[in-house]
Amino acid sequence: MGGHQWLGRHRRLWLHLARARPQPQPWLLPGPAEDTRVAAAPAAYAAAPPARAPPLGSAAAGPELPPSRSTERTPGAGKAQQGLKERYRVGSLLGRGGFGSVWAATRLSDGAPPAAALGLQVVIKMVPRSRVRHWDELPDGTSAPLEIVLLDKVSTGFPGVIRLLEWLELPNSIVMVQEHPERCQDLHHFIRAWGFRSEEVARELFRQVLEAVRHCTSCGVLHRDIKPENIPVDLVATGQAKLIDFGCGTYLQVTAYTHFAGTQSYSPPEWTKFGWYYGKPATIWSLGILLHQMVCGEHPFRRGQNISWDHQLSLPQRLSQGAQIHLIRWCLSMLDMERSSLEDLISDPWMQNIHQP
Template sequence: KSPSSVHASHRDEFFTKLHYAQVKEPFYRQYVCGPLLGSGGFGSVFSGQRLSDGLEVAIKQVSNDRVGTWTRLVNEVDPVPMEILLLQRLTEFGGHRGVVRLLDWFRVKGRGFLLVLERPPHSQDLFDFITERGALPERLARRFLGQIVDTLLFVHAHGVLHRDIKDENVVVDTRTLDVKIIDFGSGALLKETPYSDFDGTRVYSPPEWILSGSYRAEPLTVWSLGVLLFDMVCGDVPFDSDEDIVRALPDFPARLSSGCRSLLRWCLCFEPQLRPSLQEILSHPWMGGGQEEEEEEQMSNTGDF
């Protein structure tokens, strides 16, 4: 091609993209916003509906002053919240059943950003699920943990670190007992070197963050999973204060199986380098059941479970 034709091609491509950006229908012509579902440091989440087909969605509003990290997207002039980039990465190529899907996003004058997210039917966050039912049977906690770890392997494989794994950021389909991870607002791009910033939940943070303000990706994630597993099988998190976190000696109820206690101690090991990898969690004997199932049955028969 001649230089002039190449320039013309680039110009046409630029104006095509510019035209698309200009003609994209505004949010209020594509969706209707319903009642507030919840709010917190991350922003506010509303129920919503897509007008074209009636699809039920969740609409997350994030004000500019609540954005922890900004980044840039291809074809976008202005920066956007890191959460959008992370969710786009995880939604590409079909996504994963365990990650909430980003359907669309909008920059809205005076409102910051609106993220249109998948809203699974019959869903309840794991915090409310545990609050209503109390400590979960080990079989059910094992089922949830296995799904969460499998999802996090996908998340990490796509270069994303969630950084706020906790019961409030896991939603359960109460019919199928399938779970999804939500809220990547504290997330970051995955890297091998240590992180020196953390916007996650304090009682889920590891000792190395409390003591030195630094942590690595997988040991952080595994510690948070240990806290989450304890929360599921005991009905509450193991540590209430920084002193408890640094001590790293959770108090186990007698009714817990030896296998469950073993996995918890491994995940909640003070030394980050001694914690398991995500794959090693899945390979732990407790994740396969077996002897621990028999212990549960025995405790159940004696009325202790």
């Protein structure tokens, strides 16, 4: 179901949220360093970019981005023959860390008349080449960082995944230009501001995340860092949730992984105990944590807590049996073979009980 179709069925619910919502906050970077084994390259975006921003390269603006060769991977994204200075006006710094830096920007020209993309809000993500650990080839044979190759596979023609508009390679860094959903707030801030959400709201958002994950796996891509910070939601126009930041992603494989990338507090118990995990069950575990955060307002396991194999998950009595037993407990089964499949989650009766206004 498309975003506008979804809005038609849930307009009153989302308009109520939009009127009462707190002021949008910038999307945060991941938590403390001890919470990650391999730090993601987070696409941290501002919820509300400034109306006017200084020209790229000015003293008040962001980094100097000289004209350079560029390769656009998304059809219709523009010719990319001009330098970034001619095509983008950079605004505020949204995040900086070991991964590099992320800047808000406005597209000034798409390089071809008519300039249909004028005024498009984007983010410019700059990653030092030294931080790029894995490279692969795009369909045309171009060598590119794995994050870009994965985005090329999943971000075209599907609204639930952030869209890569273009990328280019500079001598010391990789630059990615991605779409910037307007008037959005990531689920991390959404949960912090509101606490737990009603099962109706959680169900709609969770359904969209499941569809995005299913799309990625159907393309042979494993995200590996599903968490609230990586899921912005348009709270006003469409109610669309998007999956962002494929910096920890890899190819989906049937054999076990022996290297972890992502946020440690979302890693499955088999990784902690044995040092291996399978992609699909590990994804279901992180989805169970996400759903728990949505309906309970907090992570189910305290930071630093060792999860024992006989661990009994405590859930509020107010939750329905569907949310309690068939989903959260199912996703957070200690044995990976006992966890639900993605298709089981999507077809679960609780997920199918979509509110009809």
